[in-house]
Amino acid sequence: MSGVTFKQFKFxxxxxxxxxxxxxxxxxxxxxxxxxxxxxxxxxxDVDELRDHFKAIRSATLSRLADHLETFERQAAAAGAHVHWxxxxxxxxxxxxxxxxQHGAQMxxxxxxxxxxxxxxxxxxxxxxxTPVETDLGEWIIxxxxxxxxxxxxxxxxxxxQQVAELFSREVGRPLDPDDIPALTAxxxxxxxxxxxxxxxxxxxxxxxxxxxxxxxxxxxxxxxxLVTSAPPAHIAVVGIEKICPTxxxxxxxxxxxxxSATGQPLSIYxxxxxxxxxxxxxDGPREMHxxxxxxxxxxxxxxxxxxxxxxxxxxxxxxxxxVYQEVGGHSYGNAYSGPIGAVLIPxxxxxxxxxxxxHASSLCGACLEVCPARIDLPRMLLDLRADEVDxxxxxxxxHLIESGIAWLLGQRRLFNFLADxxxxxxxxxxxxxxLLAVPxxxxxxxxxxxxxxxxxxxxxxxxxxxxxxxxxxxxxxxxHLAAVVLALLFILRLLKGGxxx
Amino acid sequence: MTARDxxxxxxxxxxxxxETPPPVWQSRRRFESLAARFAESLPKVKGEVxxxxxxxxxxxxxxxxxNDLGAQRIVANGDLPTLDWxxxxxxxxxxxxxxxxxxxxxFCAAADVGLSxxxxxxxxxxxxxxxxxxxxxxxxxxxxxxxxxxxxxxILMPDIFTWTAARRNETPxxxxxxxxxxxxxxxxxxxxxxxxxxxxxxxxxxxx
Ligand code: SF4
Numbered sequence: 001m002s003g004v005t006f007k008q009f010k011f012x013x014x015x016x017x018x019x020x021x022x023x024x025x026x027x028x029x030x031x032x033x034x035x036x037x038x039x040x041x042x043x044x045x046d047v048d049e050l051r052d053h054f055k056a057i058r059s060a061t062l063s064r065l066a067d068h069l070e071t072f073e074r075q076a077a078a079a080g081a082h083v084h085w086x087x088x089x090x091x092x093x094x095x096x097x098x099x100x101x102q103h104g105a106q107m108x109x110x111x112x113x114x115x116x117x118x119x120x121x122x123x124x125x126x127x128x129x130x131t132p133v134e135t136d137l138g139e140w141i142i143x144x145x146x147x148x149x150x151x152x153x154x155x156x157x158x159x160x161x162q163q164v165a166e167l168f169s170r171e172v173g174r175p176l177d178p179d180d181i182p183a184l185t186a187x188x189x190x191x192x193x194x195x196x197x198x199x200x201x202x203x204x205x206x207x208x209x210x211x212x213x214x215x216x217x218x219x220x221x222x223x224x225x226x227l228v229t230s231a232p233p234a235h236i237a238v239v240g241i242e243k244i245c246p247t248x249x250x251x252x253x254x255x256x257x258x259x260x261s262a263t264g265q266p267l268s269i270y271x272x273x274x275x276x277x278x279x280x281x282x283x284d285g286p287r288e289m290h291x292x293x294x295x296x297x298x299x300x301x302x303x304x305x306x307x308x309x310x311x312x313x314x315x316x317x318x319x320x321x322x323x324v325y326q327e328v329g330g331h332s333y334g335n336a337y338s339g340p341i342g343a344v345l346i347p348x349x350x351x352x353x354x355x356x357x358x359x360h361a362s363s364l365c366g367a368c369l370e371v372c373p374a375r376i377d378l379p380r381m382l383l384d385l386r387a388d389e390v391d392x393x394x395x396x397x398x399x400h401l402i403e404s405g406i407a408w409l410l411g412q413r414r415l416f417n418f419l420a421d422x423x424x425x426x427x428x429x430x431x432x433x434x435x436l437l438a439v440p441x442x443x444x445x446x447x448x449x450x451x452x453x454x455x456x457x458x459x460x461x462x463x464x465x466x467x468x469x470x471x472x473x474x475x476x477x478x479x480x481h482l483a484a485v486v487l488a489l490l491f492i493l494r495l496l497k498g499g500x501x502x
Numbered sequence: 503m504t505a506r507d508x509x510x511x512x513x514x515x516x517x518x519x520x521e522t523p524p525p526v527w528q529s530r531r532r533f534e535s536l537a538a539r540f541a542e543s544l545p546k547v548k549g550e551v552x553x554x555x556x557x558x559x560x561x562x563x564x565x566x567x568x569n570d571l572g573a574q575r576i577v578a579n580g581d582l583p584t585l586d587w588x589x590x591x592x593x594x595x596x597x598x599x600x601x602x603x604x605x606x607x608x609f610c611a612a613a614d615v616g617l618s619x620x621x622x623x624x625x626x627x628x629x630x631x632x633x634x635x636x637x638x639x640x641x642x643x644x645x646x647x648x649x650x651x652x653x654x655x656x657i658l659m660p661d662i663f664t665w666t667a668a669r670r671n672e673t674p675x676x677x678x679x680x681x682x683x684x685x686x687x688x689x690x691x692x693x694x695x696x697x698x699x700x701x702x703x704x705x706x707x708x709x710x
Contacts, residue, residue: 025690028690028691029690029691032687032691045530045531046530050527053524053527056521056523056524057523057524059521060520060521060522060523060524061523062518063518063519063520063521064518064520064521065513065518066510066513066514069509069510069513070510073506079673079675084505085504085505085506085509086505087505087508087509091505135698136688137686137688137689137697138686138688141688141689154687154688154691155688156688156689157688157691159689160690161689161690161692164689181689181690181692181694182694184689184694185686185689185694185696185697186696188697189696189697189698192698193611193698196698197607197611213673215673221684221685221686221687222684222685222686222697222698222699223644223684223697223698223699223700224697224698226640226644226678226699227644227698227699229676230640230641230644230676231607231641241509241513246523247526248666248669249526249527249663249666249667250523251666252527252662252663252665252666253527253663255662256661256662256663263687265547265681266543266626266627266681267624267627267629267662267679267681268681269547269680269681269682269683269684269685269699270678270679270680270681270684270699271629271678271679271681272676272677272678273676273677273678273679274675274676275673275674275675275676275677276675277675278634278675278676279634279635279636279674279675281635281636282634282635282636282675283599283600283606283636283637283639284606284607284634284639284640284641285634285640285675285676293509295505295509295512299509299512299513299516300512302513302516302518303516303517303518304516307518
């Protein structure tokens with residue numbers, strides 16, 4: 001993973017903004033998600049209270065995470081699952097590869113999992129000579145395209161039907177009609193059905209893990225989550241340690257917010273809960289189940305100002321609400337996570353220094369906080385990360401010099417005024433109808449920005465004149481003001497007295 | 503030190519003050535008729551609901567459906583009303599989970615219809631709950647292109663909160679809450695059904 005420097009982010013953002021196909025696709029998809037979410041939440045009784053309640057659950061759970069993890073481990077083991085622990089992504093991948101080797105696995109099917117995107121499990125499997133097949137339609141599309149997901153919920157939402165038809169045609173070796181989406185879907189069904197039935201292992205993540213019964217819960221619309229965990233003889237689930245949910249009652253709250261926030265569905269089509277491998281008397285289902293509890297930088301956030309980020313349930317609502325995400329697209333974040341949650345999570349998990357640009361990929365408009373089902377204060381954390389960059393001297397020398405220069409200049413009233421006056425004179429040839437003619441392309445990727453000019457007279461100037469020179473009545477205003485204050489004080493005193501005597 | 507101890511120690515050493523979790527969220531849904539709400543919700547996500555008065559009515563509906571679908575091969579889970587299915591529909595091929603011999607998986611993969619009962623039905627979302635068990639196959643409700651569920655009105659509940667509140671102690675290996683036919687919007691947000699699971703999800707909701 002190379003990280004996201006300012007240079008890299010700018011480069012990718014420029015590319016995305018200049019791509020009209022991508023812009024159209026991301027605009028359309030995020031709008032669909034936004035509208036559906038708003039309608040779905042409006043239908044829930046006391047939804048604001050429900051979100052507060054959910055936040056309280058998440059916060060309380062994280063405050064005793066170690067205890068809940070132990071409960072989960074005990075219950076999952078009692079149900080017959082093997083529980084493993086992984087300190088980081090590499091360790092999680094090693095465990096998966098090891099299990100796959102024990103099974104002599106050639107091919108594994110996967111259902112969409114952000115945790116295994118985070119660890120780049122597919123790469124590790126391929127290096128071990130094992131073929132991973134993504135089965136979520138969107139994940140399969142980007143696997144065929146050799147790209148990372150561009151959205152937590154809709155990994156291929158940046159792809160058009162033409163691009164999808166091209167990828168599928170190549171895969172099945174005959175041309176497919178891009179305008180017949182049901183036929184494209186049917187083709188995916190045919191190819192992937194065969195994979196489900198012949199795979200040696202199914203690999204999934206978990207949307208949540210219920211401690212009281214040691215269950216993992218997988219939410220899908222396509223049913224691939226059920227197939228991956230039902231058809232192959234063994235199932236491996238990779239679960240981030242923050243996905244713990246203490247009880248089923250809590251899980252109900254979680255689920256009723258997840259589908260609505262993600263796609264605007266009251267519940268996704270399949271809520272699949274798995275508790276251990278198939279029982280001896282069951283006629284189908286995996287005979288072996290492994291759960292890998294993965295830390296990968298999460299434990300270090302507990303008890304810090306960034307703990308809140310672990311309350312995230314990966315619903316993607318903040319991506320859909322984010323004006324920056326809508327312009328720069330998911331790939332600019334250089335990671336499986338993107339949007340506001342990515343901008344906070346990536347630096348925290350994978351290093352602030354190598355991802356210096358991400359805390360700045362936000363206008364701090366607050367839209368993410370408004371839609372987040374767990375009310376995670378992402379804007380606050382984005383600001384805190386920026387402050388950390390200053391404290392840790394991560395910002396470039398130039399930026400540091402410029403910022404401290406400006407800070408100094410703002411304290412020099414005279415010099416500042418002088419420079420502003422100079423600017424007023426020298427801007428003249430660049431002005432067209434109160435706007436600057438050109439903004440350097442550096443700051444103007446879409447070519448539509450027109451900055452206002454320096455005003456003829458500064459506010460400071462106007463204010464001074466108003467008070468002292470131009471207005472002969474200024475001293476009178478001062479006296480009037482004082483009189484008003486005195487009257488108000490007298491009035492308040494009377495009120496207080498009146499209150500006592502009555 | 504093992505990875506396990508390392509992670510747990512790290513978490514415990516953070517000095518996080520334990521918080522008390524909030525009291526359990528109670529369902530706030532009040533429906534005049536659970537059946538009506540169920541029948542209203544499921545079609546919104548392209549599921550189908552057929553309401554009938556009695557178990558007999560349910561079987562007659564099945565007659566019609568089998569004919570309309572041209573269903574030849576039917577796999578049936580053991581959570582259905584007791585009945586000699588093969589005798590009632592003798593010219594169709596049946597696999598009764600837990601009773602019939604033969605390869606269940608292969609039968610499911612080639613079946614026209616998967617037939618099941620349900621543990622519970624949630625009115626708010628038009629969902630049914632199916633569990634795995636010795637006579638209850640997961641693949642039967644997953645591989646065939648059509649899933650028909652026979653659901654008595656007596657197992658209707660308001661919503662997922664009432665369901666988790668009524669949960670019993672023992673947890674089967676698999677429980678699925680199914681809220682419609684398999685679907686995707688992954689190609690340009692265009693809704694397409696039947697991507698991996700059933701294309702059609704039909705609930706016959708019957709009175710008793
Ligand atoms: S931060 Fe909130 S809105 Fe964004 S993905 Fe996570 S839970 Fe959803």
